[in-house]
Amino acid sequence: MITELFPSNKSKQNEAPFVIAGPCSVETPEQLMTTVGQLKKEGISWIRGGVWKPRTRPGSFEGVGEIALPWIQAAKKEFGVKFAIEVASANHVELALKHDMDMLWVGARSTANPFTVQEIAESLKGAKVPVLIKNPINADLSLWQGAFERFQKAGITDLAAVHRGFSNLREQVYRNSPMWQIPIDFKRTFPEIPMICDPSHIAGKRSLVQIIAQKALDLSFDGFLIESHHQPDLAWSDAAQQLTPQALGEMLKNLKTRSIHFEGVQMRNQLEEIRAQIDQADHELLEAIHRRMTLIEKIGEYKKLNNVAVLDLDRWKEIFETRPVWGQEMGINEELIQELFALIHQESVKKQTEILDKVD
Numbered sequence: 001m002i003t004e005l006f007p008s009n010k011s012k013q014n015e016a017p018f019v020i021a022g023p024c025s026v027e028t029p030e031q032l033m034t035t036v037g038q039l040k041k042e043g044i045s046w047i048r049g050g051v052w053k054p055r056t057r058p059g060s061f062e063g064v065g066e067i068a069l070p071w072i073q074a075a076k077k078e079f080g081v082k083f084a085i086e087v088a089s090a091n092h093v094e095l096a097l098k099h100d101m102d103m104l105w106v107g108a109r110s111t112a113n114p115f116t117v118q119e120i121a122e123s124l125k126g127a128k129v130p131v132l133i134k135n136p137i138n139a140d141l142s143l144w145q146g147a148f149e150r151f152q153k154a155g156i157t158d159l160a161a162v163h164r165g166f167s168n169l170r171e172q173v174y175r176n177s178p179m180w181q182i183p184i185d186f187k188r189t190f191p192e193i194p195m196i197c198d199p200s201h202i203a204g205k206r207s208l209v210q211i212i213a214q215k216a217l218d219l220s221f222d223g224f225l226i227e228s229h230h231q232p233d234l235a236w237s238d239a240a241q242q243l244t245p246q247a248l249g250e251m252l253k254n255l256k257t258r259s260i261h262f263e264g265v266q267m268r269n270q271l272e273e274i275r276a277q278i279d280q281a282d283h284e285l286l287e288a289i290h291r292r293m294t295l296i297e298k299i300g301e302y303k304k305l306n307n308v309a310v311l312d313l314d315r316w317k318e319i320f321e322t323r324p325v326w327g328q329e330m331g332i333n334e335e336l337i338q339e340l341f342a343l344i345h346q347e348s349v350k351k352q353t354e355i356l357d358k359v360d
C-alpha cells in the first residue's frame with residue numbers, strides 16, 4: 001500500500017518525507033540513465049518521468065511515447081529504482097502495466113474530465129499499482145473528490161492525492177496558484193488519503209521550488225513529486241522549473257520537517273490551556289453573532305410593519321467601510337473582515353427577506 005511509504009504513517013516523527021523525483025519528460029535513453037543514476041546517488045529510489053505529455057496547445061513536445069517504456073525498464077534494472085508515469089487513457093494503462101510501471105498518476109487535465117477518470121479507473125480494475133491523482137487544473141474541490149470516488153467505486157483504493165496548484169489568470173508569482181485551502185479541505189474530507197505536493201508545477205521556476213516545498217511540510221503534507229533533470233536548461237519540457245539531482249539533494253537537506261503533534265507533557269498542557277481560551281473566545285464570537293441576528297430580526301419586523309425594503313445600501317456601505325478600520329486598530333487582517341461582514345450581511349438580508357415574505 002502507498003500509505004506505507006509515508007513517514008507520517010509510521011508514527012516516527014521528523015523523518016525525511018517520501019520523494020518521487022525525475023524528469024518532466026523521458027527524452028532519450030542517455031538522459032534517463034544519467035538523471036536516474038544521479039538521483040539514486042542523492043538517495044532517491046522513486047523516479048518519475050513523463051512518457052505521454054498532455055500539452056495545453058498542439059505543436060509543443062508531447063512526449064516520446066511508448067518507446068520510452070523499455071528505456072524505463074532498463075533504468076529500473078540498472079539502478080534498482082521504482083518508476084511512476086502519467087496515464088491519460090485505457091491504452092496508456094495497458095502499456096504501463098505491460099512494462100512493469102510501479103506507480104501511475106492521473107494528471108491535472110485528466111482529473112478535470114470525469115469521462116477520462118472513469119475510463120482510467122475501469123481499465124485499472126484488478127491491477128496492483130498505487131495511483132496518484134493530481135488536482136484538476138481548475139480550482140474545483142468536488143471534481144478532485146469525485147475522481148477519488150470514481151476510483152474507489154471501481155475497487156481501486158491504493159491512492160494518494162497530488163497538489164500541483166491551480167490555473168489562475170491573475171496569478172503572477174507562481175505558475176499555478178497554490179490555493180492551500182483546497183488541499184486542506186480535501187484532507188478534511190478524505191483524511192485517510194495521503195497528500196503529496198508537486199512544488200515544481202506550483203512554482204514554475206526553480207528558485208521558488210524550496211519555498212513551496214517547505215510550506216507543504218509546514219502543512220503536514222506526506223511527500224513530494226518533484227521534477228529533476230541532469231541538464232535542466234536543455235530539458236525538452238518544463239526547463240525553468242527542473243532542478244539538477246544535486247540541487248534537489250541539497251534542497252531536501254535544507255527542508256525542515258515538523259512533528260505532527262506537540263511532544264512532552266509540559267508543551268501539551270500549555271497547548272490545552274491556550275485551546276481552552278480559544279474555545280471561550282469562539283463562544284463569545286458566536287454569542288455576539290447571535291445577539292446581532294436578534295437585532296437584525298427586530299429591524300426586519302420593523303421594516304415589514306413600515307413597508308421598507310430589506311437592502312439599505314448606504315448603511316451597508318457604512319458598515320463595510322467602518323469595520324475594517326475598527327479591525328485594523330486591533331491588528332486584524334482587512335480582507336478577513338471584509339469577507340466576514342459580506343457573509344454576515346448576506347445572512348441578514350436572507351433573514352429579513354424571510355420575515356418580509358412571511359404571510360401572517
Ligand SMILES: O=C(O)C(=O)C[C@]1(C(=O)O)C=C[C@@H](O)C=C1
Binds near residue numbers: 310311312315348
Ligand atoms: O441597518 C439595517 O437596515 C439593517 O437591516 C441591518 C443590515 C446589517 O446587516 O447590518 C442588514 C441589511 C441592510 O442592507 C443593512 C444593514
